[in-house]
Amino acid sequence: MGIDAGSGGKVEDLHFFYEQVKQVHGRGLWQTEGTAKKAATLPYLWKFEDFRPLLFKATEMVPIELAERRVLVMANPGITSDWQASSTMLANLQIILPGEVARSHRHSASALRLVIEGTGAYTAVNGEKSYMEPGDFVTTPNWTWHDHGNEGDSAMIWLDGLDVPLIQATETNFYEVYEAEQYPIVTPDDMSIRLFGGGALKPSWVKHNQYFSPLLNYKFTKTYETLKAMSEHTDGSPHDGISVEYANPMTGGPALATIACFASLLAPGLRTKAHRHTGGTIYHVIKGKGRSIIQGKVFHWSEKDTFVVPSWHWHEHQAESESVLFSYSDSPVITPLGLYYEEALKEDNGHQKIEGTFEALPVPERGGGVQQRRTHSK
Numbered sequence: 380m381g382i383d384a385g386s387g388g389k390v391e392d393l394h395f396f397y398e399q400v401k402q403v404h405g406r407g408l409w410q411t412e413g414t415a416k417k418a419a420t421l422p423y424l425w426k427f428e429d430f431r432p433l434l435f436k437a438t439e440m441v442p443i444e445l446a447e448r449r450v451l452v453m454a455n456p457g458i459t460s461d462w463q464a465s466s467t468m469l470a471n472l473q474i475i476l477p478g479e480v481a482r483s484h485r486h487s488a489s490a491l492r493l494v495i496e497g498t499g500a501y502t503a504v505n506g507e508k509s510y511m512e513p514g515d516f517v518t519t520p521n522w523t524w525h526d527h528g529n530e531g532d533s534a535m536i537w538l539d540g541l542d543v544p545l546i547q548a549t550e551t552n553f554y555e556v557y558e559a560e561q562y563p564i565v566t567p568d569d570m571s572i573r574l575f576g577g578g579a580l581k582p583s584w585v586k587h588n589q590y591f592s593p594l595l596n597y598k599f600t601k602t603y604e605t606l607k608a609m610s611e612h613t614d615g616s617p618h619d620g621i622s623v624e625y626a627n628p629m630t631g632g633p634a635l636a637t638i639a640c641f642a643s644l645l646a647p648g649l650r651t652k653a654h655r656h657t658g659g660t661i662y663h664v665i666k667g668k669g670r671s672i673i674q675g676k677v678f679h680w681s682e683k684d685t686f687v688v689p690s691w692h693w694h695e696h697q698a699e700s701e702s703v704l705f706s707y708s709d710s711p712v713i714t715p716l717g718l719y720y721e722e723a724l725k726e727d728n729g730h731q732k733i734e735g736t737f738e739a740l741p742v743p744e745r746g747g748g749v750q751q752r753r754t755h756s757k
């Protein structure tokens with residue numbers, strides 16, 4: 380970019396002037412990327428079948444004590460940092476073997492789990508264990524102590540969603556390791572489900588003035604049953620099918636301070652109508668097979684795959700078999716600031732023109748050797 384000498388002066392004078400501005404760590408706004416900067420998040424899809432063998436390989440190669448969490452991140456190739464799925468969020472796959480414990484820590488980032496396979500493992504939050512089963516949506520609110528343990532007899536895998544890039548951008552990222560491997564159990568198992576899992580019934584004596592939901596585990600059996608009951612007498616949203624938000628039962632607000640989470644049931648053969656909205660959204664296929672058209676490109680998905688729809692990208696979904704899509708979005712951050720915009724596609728009966736099919740991008744050479752980051756001594 381750059382502006383050459385206008386009517387105001389000679390080219391040499393202008394260069395001298397720019398140099399003077401540079402010397403005080405300034406820039407002419409017109410010289411910067413500034414407002415012209417384009418969004419970096421690419422619509423992208425990660426196949427679970429590509430990651431699953433690598434997760435098991437990681438269990439042989441990387442002891443859990445070393446990794447703290449045995450996690451493979453799904454890195455969006457449009458973003459220069461090597462670990463983000465979208466501009467504000469992470470999407471990771473975590474594996475934990477029988478008998479293993481992922482030690483206790485806490486951070487100002489909010490986290491969620493969507494269980495993919497296995498049973499018998501728990502997440503403990505501030506001393507309350509919640510046992511996880513496939514399809515369960517589990518919350519780890521910001522600044523709560525949490526550890527995971529697998530008391531079952533098979534490996535357990537789940538999707539981790541976190542808002543770390545957002546928290547880093549606001550420079551409010553704090554992280555602390557607990558002094559012991561596990562935070563003491565101080566609450567009966569699944570107490571939050573007993574207290575707050577009753578749908579429209581909430582305990583009248585409990586005060587919970589927090590930004591996040593007090594419910595630690597939204598069981599899939601209940602979510603699925605609710606979606607199916609709704610689907611008997613309504614088509615739901617033209618854009619998302621029968622779609623529910625995992626709400627904070629005390630306020631009706633989002634499950635996590637910065638992340639809103641949803642489950643959508645798509646009937647076999649259903650094709651939704653395209654819309655676009657601000658806020659990046661990460662989708663995970665709990666069940667089913669189908670495709671989504673994102674900004675004119677077809678993304679084929681099947682069970683356990685994960686994909687990202689960046690902010691302000693047209694998208695519509697088409698289910699081949701009955702499908703349940705889990706999704707999470709940074710909308711709680713942008714909505715209170717007046718930055719949530721939404722638009723339905725008017726042309727072609729609400730369907731995009733198809734301009735191609737998604738293919739994984741080649742992996743760039745990033746250089747660097749094998750790195751192992753950190754250990755925590757016990």
Ligand code: 1HN
Pocket residue numbers: 448450469471473481486490525527539541543
């Ligand atoms: C974290 O705390 C977990 O608790 C998983 O399981 C992934 C990625 C970045 C930062 C913290 C967990 C994470 C994480």
